Amino acid sequence: MKAQELAQALLGSGRRASATQTTDPGTSNQTQNWEALNRRALAKSITLLESTLPSDRAEADALISMLLPHTGQSLRLGISGVPGVGKSTFIEVLGLYLINKGHKLAVLAVDPSSTVSGGSILGDKTRMERLSVNPSAFIRPSPSRGTLGGVAEKTREAILLCEAAGYDIVIVETVGVGQSETTVSLMTDLFVLMQLPNAGDDLQAIKKGVMELADLVLINKADLDPNAATRAQAQITSAMRLYGFHGNPSKSTQLDQGHDQDAFHGHGHEHEQSHKAQSSTPLPKVLQLSALQEKGIENFWQTVSAYKVSREKSGLWSERRRSQALAGMWERVDSELKRSFKEYPPVRSMLPNVLAGVGNGSLAPTVAARQLLFAYKGGHA
Numbered sequence: 001m002k003a004q005e006l007a008q009a010l011l012g013s014g015r016r017a018s019a020t021q022t023t024d025p026g027t028s029n030q031t032q033n034w035e036a037l038n039r040r041a042l043a044k045s046i047t048l049l050e051s052t053l054p055s056d057r058a059e060a061d062a063l064i065s066m067l068l069p070h071t072g073q074s075l076r077l078g079i080s081g082v083p084g085v086g087k088s089t090f091i092e093v094l095g096l097y098l099i100n101k102g103h104k105l106a107v108l109a110v111d112p113s114s115t116v117s118g119g120s121i122l123g124d125k126t127r128m129e130r131l132s133v134n135p136s137a138f139i140r141p142s143p144s145r146g147t148l149g150g151v152a153e154k155t156r157e158a159i160l161l162c163e164a165a166g167y168d169i170v171i172v173e174t175v176g177v178g179q180s181e182t183t184v185s186l187m188t189d190l191f192v193l194m195q196l197p198n199a200g201d202d203l204q205a206i207k208k209g210v211m212e213l214a215d216l217v218l219i220n221k222a223d224l225d226p227n228a229a230t231r232a233q234a235q236i237t238s239a240m241r242l243y244g245f246h247g248n249p250s251k252s253t254q255l256d257q258g259h260d261q262d263a264f265h266g267h268g269h270e271h272e273q274s275h276k277a278q279s280s281t282p283l284p285k286v287l288q289l290s291a292l293q294e295k296g297i298e299n300f301w302q303t304v305s306a307y308k309v310s311r312e313k314s315g316l317w318s319e320r321r322r323s324q325a326l327a328g329m330w331e332r333v334d335s336e337l338k339r340s341f342k343e344y345p346p347v348r349s350m351l352p353n354v355l356a357g358v359g360n361g362s363l364a365p366t367v368a369a370r371q372l373l374f375a376y377k378g379g380h381a
């Protein structure tokens with residue numbers, strides 16, 4: 001299917017489905033057909049942008065450009081946590097709760113294991129059985145080939161396609177290992193870190209960098225040991241304050257600089273406020289949850305909604321989107337430049353010796369880089 005047809009199928013069916021839902025609930029069969037068409041078109045469109053064929057890439061670019069005016073209206077939610085913390089259980093109950101409120105939900109995955117092994121531990125449809133058969137949900141596993149950067153790029157584009165198809169909530173799920181959390185936090189409006197109740201007992205085990213990325217921390221499985229969950233909530237809250245006071249503003253919080261009157265994070269006392277003003281590092285919220293018993297879902301959603309309202313008011317919402325869009329562009333340029341740099345014949349012919357020299361310590365890395373760049377620029381400094 002060509003870009004034009006896919007765009008029509010995505011936009012047409014998406015619009016009709018939602019229009020029918022609100023104005024005429026009686027024609028549910030028709031709505032379901034449209035939603036099925038919409039999901040199929042969306043799945044095909046994502047397959048197109050994951051293709052490595054140059055002709056497909058050109059079609060995918062055309063498709064994204066056509067759809068761009070219809071994108072951006074969703075809430076993009078990043079969810080991370082170690083395997084077993086309860087991500088899929090949570091996403092399923094949250095998804096069903098949101099669909100019940102009239103939303104359409106897309107779940108995408110960024111799975112670093114799939115880029116290494118070709119297998120996927122995330123986004124597998126069988127993990128969310130009730131959600132995956134719901135007509136208002138779209139679940140897509142992680143692209144299984146390519147580097148993390150490549151997967152990130154496809155996922156960023158997939159978010160746009162989901163939005164054009166009428167999904168007003170897009171969840172991007174990732175596992176709590178490696179760089180993928182940073183990647184996901186840089187493509188979502190709100191990054192949620194899921195933890196287990198015993199996490200508070202061993203704060204050393206929680207990577208500081210990841211904590212700094214989190215806008216919200218959820219202590220899941222609070223039903224197993226309510227006291228431990230409450231303790232973890234208090235400990236993580238105070239640890240986050242410490243990071244907020246003394247840590248360097250992290251990548252994610254750089255986006256927030258210059259805006260200190262964020263009501264969502266503004267529940268502290270005056271001392272805290274003044275520190276926040278200095279560091280410009282907002283303090284995340286820590287909430288308890290039992291995904292299994294479906295407790296805490298409403299509270300979570302209210303918190304997210306309050307966050308959105310507050311951020312929109314302060315301008316941080318659109319600022320984060322703007323920074324992310326620009327970062328996405330530069331990331332693509334960087335990786336393409338590096339690729340073409342390495343393939344440029346004068347550079348390519350020098351590389352074996354240069355790599356060996358840097359590897360065995362006989363050539364300084366900075367000098368090596370300058371020599372390669374000199375060759376790349378055709379002998380101009």
Ligand code: GDP
Pocket residue numbers: 081082083084085086087088089090220221222223224289290291292293
């Ligand atoms: P994921 O790997 O992060 O997606 O974790 P899953 O959602 O697959 O959950 C792992 C296991 O934890 C499953 O057996 C779930 O039933 C269980 N689980 C998830 N949430 C809760 C919870 O809130 N309380 C309890 N007791 N178990 C939970």
